[in-house]
Amino acid sequence: MPWRPLDGETFPTLGYHVADQMAEFLDYVVTREQLEFLVAFYEIDPLTCRRIKTRAIIQRPRGWGKSPKLGAVGLSEALFEVVPDGWDAFGQPVARPWSDFKSIINVPVTATSDDQVQNTWAPMLEMARLDSLVNEFDVDPMDTFIGIPGGKIEPRTSSGRSIKGLPGQVAAIMDQTEEWVKGNGGLRLAQNIRNNSTKASGVTIESPNAFTPGENSVAEASARDWDLIESGKYPDLAAARQILYDHREAPADTDPSDRASLEYGLRYAYGDSSDHPDGCVIHNPPCEPGWAPIQRQMLAFLDTSNDPQVLRADFLNQITHATNSFVSQPDLKAIQALNKVISKTEPVTLGFDGSEGRKPGKGTADSTVLIGYSVTQKHLFKIGVWEQPDGPAGENWRPPVLQIEDAVRQAFKDYNVVGFYADPSAGWAGHVKTWEAEYAKRLKVRMSRDEPIRWRQKDLARTTDTFDQLESAISGRDITYDGSPELTSHFINARRDRRRSGYVLMKPEHDPDGSKIDAAWGAMFAYAAGIDALGAKLTKKKTAARRIY
Structure with missing residues (x-):
């Protein structure tokens, strides 16, 4: 019999059944919010009657209750009915425990230190010693492991014996993954856990606190995966259904002083x-x-x-953000304006930063970007970002010059461009000269009389001053931006590189190859032109030409 939804259900799930088992055997009653997570995590494909989610990330503040919740989920995966096994007479899912399908069952509770792993292990061990569980299931709760039929639930750390190749890993708890970095073995531990999970058709559950961008932690990598999914750039969007990313933070405009x-x-x-x-x-x-x-x-x-x-x-x-970050993620979220529309008549400035493409034997090429800025709305927006594709398609990649030239030409058609500043380096000096010859008469603000577009690279004070003004405008919420994923990630990636006159922007030291910041430079060029336009009082909309009869 196929699945039949009840009470407006949009998909079948074992979440309610798992919550009932937690209450009966673990004396653990979930909140409505926690139940919502279980319902999503235990979603079933109505056609194949198999669980969809294989990887979950739940990120909440400290003291929310992640550790006991994860302990309950770990015990559930080890002992309870969590494997879908068809539909009952009412078209609702039924399930059986993993022990009905596997002779070896292991559930590691993992972290990068003994202190961290105890956060989940302590409440899990307490629940495992309840009479309601011990009397119903063949469990043997010891201080260092919980014996279960066919295996054990056991705390593991990156400093302990290797977890690589652990058989029958039906589930794994990965606690505080914001602390899992290369230096403490966290990245290798995460990879081994996920490989074990794939081999056993199991699941992994991460429970990070808020991570610091730029530390390249497991939590940050998971968030990056989710950003790719939301932006449509994930390598396999169909497979993205297997990932549950549950994150909620305070609104970006939360003011701790209020x-x-x-x-x-x-x-x-x-x-x-x-x-x-x-x-x-x-x-x-x-x-x-x-x-x-x-x-x-x-x-x-x-x-x-x-x-x-x-x-x-x-x-x-x-x-x-990291201590040397250019801007913070909350500040960026606070200035997102997704619905602003740029008209053909309002004054707009452009900023361009180019890349010469991938060099043989080198890593990923820089991006080429064209960013716009509405002078009257004080709004940054993406016009074009051209980046090296992943994989073989990125070999010997070069920016699509004709496409970029078309984008510049189209920008002058679509907008009332009054200023355009561009970095002439990375092989783009000739193109900048061409743009100056073609568009100089339209530009009301100029870098100089002879070179109206070419940014003066030797004028370091102008560069540092503009970056400082842009940061102040963002943190003071004096400007907005379109929320494009490229602008967002490039702003977040950017780090302050101190100079005598202030600072310029550089890539994170830990990832100078993969982390792009070019859109932040392009935004600075567009903003600099916008400041000059404002100083020249170019705030009026262009009046359309009228025919005189």
Whole structure:
């Protein structure tokens, strides 16, 4: 019998059944928010009757309750009915435990240190010792492992014995993956765990706190995968259904100096875990108060000895920035304006930064970018970004010059371009000369009389001053941008490189090859031209020519 939806269900799931088993045998009652995660995680394909999700990432602030939740999920995967096995007489899914299908079952609980792994292991071991579980299942909870039929649940760290090739890994808990980096063996540990999961048709669950961009952690790589999925650039979008990415952070405009704003931001980030007497703010009607001490957390923001970026990451779950980052992710989110429309008559400036393409034997080429800026709306927007494709298609790649020239030509047709600044390096000096000859008469603001477009590379003070002005405009929310993935990632990747007169932007030291920042430079050129246009009082819309009869 095929699946038959009940009560408006959009897909079949074992999530409710797993939650019932948690309550019965683990004395663990999920919140509505946690139930929503289980429903999504245990989604079933209605045609094949197989679980869809093989990889889950749940990111919440500290104290939300990730560790006991993951402990309950780990025990569920090891012992409970979690493997779909057809449909009952009502068209609803039925399931059996992994032990009915496998002779070896292992569930590692992993982190990069003993202290971290205890966050999940301690509540898991406590649940495993409950009479309701021990009396029903053949489990042997010891201090260092939990014996189960066919295997064990066991804490593992990157410093311990290798997890590579662990047989029967039906599930793996990966805790605090924002701390998993190359230096502590976290990247290798994550790869081994995922390989084991693939071999055993199992699942992995990551539970990071907010990561710091630029550290190249496992959590950051997972977020990057999700960004590729959302932007449509993931290598296999059909396979992307297998990934569940559940992240919620405080709104980008949360102001820690404003009590009402901070309180709402914390309540939103903590969801059903918030202990606010009015209940949660993510459901209507609101759920009952939880356990996370919102008022106590608010006091932490008043303590000037605390690092505000750490507080934002820990309690608002906001992915902020490295110490030398150009801008933070919350600041960028706060200035996104996705629905702004640029008219043909308002003054617009352009910024261009070019790449010569991939050099033989070298890594990934820089990007070539064309960025626009509306002088009156104070709005940055992407016109074109040309990047080296992944894989074999990227070998010997060169920017599509004709396509880029067409994009410049089209920009002058589509917009009232009053200024255009471009970096002439990387083989683009001749093109800049051509653009100057073709468009000079239209440009109301110029770098110089003889070279109106060519950015003066030797004028370092102008470059550093403009980057400083652009950062101030972003953090002060004096400008907006279109939220394009390329502009976003290039802004986040950019690091401050200190000079005597200020700073310019460079790539992250850990990833000078893969992390692109060219759109940030292009935005700076467009913004610099916009500042000059504003200084020249070029804020009026162009008046369309009228026929005189």
